Amino acid sequence: QAVSSFLNDNSSLDYAADDILIAGGARPLIYATFKALVDPSDNVLFPVPSWNNNHYCHLAEANQIFVETKAENNFMPTAAELKPHISTASLIALCSPLNPTGTAFTKDGLKEICELVIEENKKRGAGEKPLYILYDQIYWALTYGETKHYDPVSLFPELKDYTIFVDGLSKAFAGTGVRVGWAFGPRFIIDKMKSILGHVGAWAPKAEQVATAKYLSSQEVYQPYLTNFRIQLQQRLDAYYDGFISLKKEGFNVDAIAPQAAIYLTVKLNLIGKTTEEGKKLATTPDITKYILDDGKIALVPFSAFGASEDSVWYRLSVGTTSMPDIDGLISNLRNSLMKLS
Ligand SMILES: Cc1ncc(COP(=O)(O)O)c(C=O)c1O
Structure with a gap:
């Protein structure tokens, strides 16, 4: 509930408490996203350099398809670089602002990638697996100067059915040791992730959850x-x-x-x-x-x-x-x- 209100207060994202999953940091949530959406040998597309996608692919037994980004694009992926691989992918793992580069998607840069995903999902038949976006925005509150944070769903509300967001306390709130993260997305996927993490035992401890809920509800403090x-x-x-x-x-x-x-x-x-x-x-x-x-x-x-x-x-x-x-x-x-x- 506190994350739902936090999103309402700080963005145009509207997610009910049941569309949100809390876990022991962002990592278990990324793992759960991979496990819920990726079958062994499915293609997962991501740019490099990026943080840990190779390891999550390994854990999900996915086939990694990575594109190496360029300095002239601030090491962010472009639609043109991703396009050749879109049609065979089950998941595209994006992160902005990006670890390790400290750079972020421009509005147009992200828009073009979103358009590719929308177009691709229109092409896929009813029985086919759609293309999902894992959008790790754990550094979103840390942008400087003219840089603004953008996300797929605020740009294209129709992507709400295909986007799983990952966020948490670790970075912007310098709370790596507190171990509270949140994911939000389509409820039926969040429910599967909940079941997976329930068996892993990767929930956030109760005391930390209560403290985080209080903190996120206190705009005057954060x-x-x-x-x-x-x-x-x-x-x-x-x-x-x-x-x-x-x-x-x-x-x-x-x-x-x-x-x-x-x-x-x-x-x-x-x-x-x-x-x-x-x-x-x-x-x-x-x-x-x-x-x-x-x-x-x-x-x-x-x-x-x-x-x-x-x-x-x-x-x-x-x-x-x-x-x-x-x-x-x-x-x-x-x-x-x-x-x-x-
Ligand atoms: C992009 C990104 N996502 C997720 C994480 C993991 O966050 P947490 O400490 O909440 O598991 C990191 C940590 O380095 C990161 O850089």
């Missing part, structure tokens, strides 16, 4: 918190972005995509072929990752860890655990490490 949290995250993201852009201007082979959302910055470290002071050649992305970690004491996660190709030199920088005073020091550590390379 709105000021969110406003302040967004300001802090944006400051950190902007500071890292500015740092990377100044290194780029100094002539180092690095780059970054302007932050739009979530707690991540997309950065590029194209150091392939460089040689360290000890004479070691950086020949692969893992070589770069290790050098930056050992020498610069900076832990970045390569996009290959999120399904992108092994030779991608793009990385996720998370600002979840850094604070403003650390940032200048980290950028200067990175500058020193870059200067030592020949």
Whole structure:
């Protein structure tokens, strides 16, 4: 009931309590969506880099079909990239704002993908399995500047029959340890997910549910918190972005995509072929990752860890655990490490 009111208060989404499932975080809900909708060897379509879709496909014994997204599209998938695979898919797993990129769908970008799904479902016969969208919007409350969050159902109400949303406390409310997430969608699918998770035992503990219901019903408490949290995250993201852009201007082979959302910055470290002071050649992305970690004491996660190709030199920088005073020091550590390379 509290999530239903929260959605009414903060979006144009209208879901009754019976269309919503609460669980121990977003993860069990993603698992339940896969288990409810995907039969073994069904095709599941998703963009890479993205978070954990490969693992959920593995657990559901699905056939993974992934499309590698491009820097020029802020690493968000386009309708043109997805189109060739739509006709054979049972599920398309989308996430916006996206982990690991910190970027989000534009209105037109998402609209075009939604139109593909609508068109595809019109083509499928009565006995055929429709194409569903898993829409993970767990970072939706963390957008910056001009960036706005969009979702399939607000854009196209007819997609309500085909969309399962996933959200929770973990990210925007920095409550990873609290373990409360929610999914909402067509009631007959939510009911199946409920049965699956009932047997897994992945419900959220009662005390956390009561506390979350109280919290989500207190706009006067969470709105000021969110406003302040967004300001802090944006400051950190902007500071890292500015740092990377100044290194780029100094002539180092690095780059970054302007932050739009979530707690991540997309950065590029194209150091392939460089040689360290000890004479070691950086020949692969893992070589770069290790050098930056050992020498610069900076832990970045390569996009290959999120399904992108092994030779991608793009990385996720998370600002979840850094604070403003650390940032200048980290950028200067990175500058020193870059200067030592020949
Ligand atoms: C896109 C996305 N969805 C879901 C989750 C999992 O959230 P939870 O901690 O609520 O299980 C994460 C966590 O990293 C995430 O990045």
